[in-house]
Amino acid sequence: xxxxxxxxxxxxxxxxxxxxxxxxxxxxxxxxxxxxxxxxxxxxxxxxxxxxxxxxxxxxxxxxxxxxxxxxxxxxxxxxxxxxxxxxxxxxxxxxxxxxxxxxxxxxxxxxxxxxxxxxxxxxxxxxxxxxxxxxxxxxxxxxxxxxxxxxxxxxxxxx
Numbered sequence: 001x002x003x004x005x006x007x008x009x010x011x012x013x014x015x016x017x018x019x020x021x022x023x024x025x026x027x028x029x030x031x032x033x034x035x036x037x038x039x040x041x042x043x044x045x046x047x048x049x050x051x052x053x054x055x056x057x058x059x060x061x062x063x064x065x066x067x068x069x070x071x072x073x074x075x076x077x078x079x080x081x082x083x084x085x086x087x088x089x090x091x092x093x094x095x096x097x098x099x100x101x102x103x104x105x106x107x108x109x110x111x112x113x114x115x116x117x118x119x120x121x122x123x124x125x126x127x128x129x130x131x132x133x134x135x136x137x138x139x140x141x142x143x144x145x146x147x148x149x150x151x152x153x154x155x156x157x158x159x160x
Contacts, residue, residue, distance in 0.1 A: 042093025
C-alpha cells in the first residue's frame, strides 16, 4: 500500500480514488488566445533583441564588464547572437500571426534557443534576462498546447 500522496498512477490521489489525467482542451481561450499573444510576444521580443544586438555592436559601453564568468563572450559576439536570434524570433512570430504551419514548430525551437541565450546572458542584464526567459517559457507552452482545428492529432506523424 503506497503512502498518502505516493500513488502508482501519475494522477492518483493518496486520499481518494484514482481519476483520469485531465485532458488539455485545445479549444480553450487560454490556448487559442495564447497563440495570438505568443506571436505578438515573439514579434516584439525579436525586435527588441535585434535592437539589443545592434546596441552591443555599436557601442561596447552599453553593458558592464562582468569579470570572471564561465560563459563569457565578447560583447561583439553577444551583439551578433542577439541580432540573429532577434530577427529569427521576429520572423517566426510574424509567421505564427499569419497562421503558417511551419511557424509553430520553428517557434518552439527558436524560443528554446532564445531562452538558452538569455540564460547565458544573465550576468549582463539579470532582470531583463529573467523576464525574457519567462516570456519564452510561455511562448513554448502556447505553441505546444495549440492544436490546429483542421487537423487530426496524428496527422503530423503520417506521411502524405
